[in-house]
Amino acid sequence: xxxxxxxxxxxxxxxxxxxxxxxxxxxxxxxxxxxxxxxxxxxxxxxxxxxxxxxxxxxxxxxxxxxxxxxxxxxxxxxxxxxxxxxxxxxxxxxxxxxxxxxxxxxxx
Numbered sequence: 001x002x003x004x005x006x007x008x009x010x011x012x013x014x015x016x017x018x019x020x021x022x023x024x025x026x027x028x029x030x031x032x033x034x035x036x037x038x039x040x041x042x043x044x045x046x047x048x049x050x051x052x053x054x055x056x057x058x059x060x061x062x063x064x065x066x067x068x069x070x071x072x073x074x075x076x077x078x079x080x081x082x083x084x085x086x087x088x089x090x091x092x093x094x095x096x097x098x099x100x101x102x103x104x105x106x107x108x109x
Contacts, residue, residue, distance in 0.1 A: 047091040054089045 054077070055062045068076030069087065077097035080088045
């Protein structure tokens with residue numbers, strides 16, 4: 001990929017650091033837990049949704065996603081606060097969240 005002056009640098013394609021352990025690490029940053037699981041895919045390698053994009057995919061209003069995020073405890077799919085006004089959702093996290101909330105009716109019911 002060519003990089004022209006003035007363009008932001010491209011995102012790295014390789015991990016920034018190598019971690020030798022496979023534990024889940026947590027820390028508390030401003031009340032929101034931070035979890036790193038070395039067994040999961042790289043977050044940068046996956047697709048991301050904005051609040052508007054995810055609301056359209058789930059066929060809900062953007063206010064529904066905001067309500068889920070601000071509920072105590074937070075509800076809905078995991079999200080990343082990129083800035084005060086920018087919230088992003090990993091496609092992998094959304095898919096996992098949907099699978100956990102899936103209801104499969106029993107045939108004998």
